[in-house]
Amino acid sequence: MRESTIHPAVAALSFDRPVTPAEVNRKSPAEVFATDAARLAADEFAVAVRLPHDHALWSDRRAPWHDTLTVVEAFRQALVLVRYRYLEVAAGTPSGVQQMEFAVGDPAVFRAAPGEPLECVLIMRVTRSPIGDGLLDIAGACTTPRGHGMTFSAGSVVMPRGVYDEIRAYQRSRKRPGDAGPVAAGRATAGPVDPAAVGRRDPRNVVVGRPAEVSGRYPLVVDRTHPSFFDKSYDHVPGTLLLEAARQSVLLAAAEAGPAAVTRCRLSFATFVELDALCECSVTVERGPRSVTGSVGFHQYGERIAEGELELSRLE
Structure with missing residues (x-):
């Protein structure tokens, strides 16, 4: 049986240290899960993430499993990182999610080994939506060393700070x-x-x-x-x-x-x-x-x- 081919850029991803907090719109290094990224095609990207085993929020559970919602946060960080590194969107640019959807294949792949983080690779396709300026369509999948973990999709909007401030002022005025x-x-x-x-x-x-x-x-x-x-x-x-x-x-x-x-x-x-x-x-x-x-x-x-x-x- 022929083995599946791993893209060289995916194989070269590093899990050694997190990216800087500013690259994923965070302040504390403890909140950063993304560790590396690579561009695979014009609209396809790979992001390495480490799911922590001792996080004050995401590890606060009574079962020995990594929280699947941690993966959702990892996808959010991956999208911000991709925008910053490859799509020329400045760090800190306002954005919002209009809809999101995900499904877990086998929860067992997220079983936590005592005292160890879980290293995952997120493969994402990020395309500009044809229905409006600043709209992005995201489709991705999470793979763990134990197998397929999750599929994820979302619609996101990115806007200049001035536009965001005007929209928020109007919304609050109503x-x-x-x-x-x-x-x-x-x-x-x-x-x-x-x-x-x-x-x-x-x-x-x-x-x-x-x-x-x-x-x-x-x-x-x-x-x-x-x-x-x-x-x-x-x-x-x-x-x-x-x-x-x-x-x-x-x-x-x-x-x-x-x-x-x-x-x-x-x-x-x-x-x-x-x-x-x-x-x-x-x-x-x-x-x-x-x-x-x-x-x-x-x-x-x-x-x-x-x-x-x-x-x-x-x-x-």
Whole structure:
């Protein structure tokens, strides 16, 4: 049987040290997973990443598996790195994800070896969308030493700082203060749920609270000092926090406290989630023999501003 050929540029990728934080829009080196990159074709790229084994957020789990959402963060960093190194987009340029989707083939490839990071290669195709200036279409796959890990796709928009500031000023001007809901010191008034209920150990990594009024709608708990979600300054709730809130909301709605991995996800965003107003995640769940599927929506200012679906599979 003929062995598959590995592109020389992929074989030459280094996992020795992370790239500089600025290249992936981060500040702390501890938050950087990308270690190297190469261009394989005009619109195809390879990025080496190391998934940490001792990260304060992504390793805060009760099961010996690397969190599949860590791979999503690695894809985000890989896209920023590709834009910076190969697409002539300056570091720090504002961007946003309009939709994203991923699927995990076999969660077992992410089983964690004690005390060891997991080295992965992300192969990505990044093309400029024909429907608008600054829009990028991303399609990629994650490969681990144990085999195929994940497929990933997303639509992203990149814009000059001045354009971004104008858009955000317009969006905030249309919000009605009376619809903002209760907020106190940057946090929703509901306190965070028990960490064990959402598969966490550290209370600081809990991002949802118990429903205050409507069953099945979980208020976001937004800590602007969190070292991972807010490693840099944001004028909106970052997407990584929203994805984590969706996961935790599904776990709560399903009363699924055992070890589980997000094995499939689809999310779309109509606008940014503001920091200074209550946001809630609504959930309905369907239970299968070994998985739970949750339909989620994010609600703020009386509007549904994001929606999608997550599948959580039990780990053994």
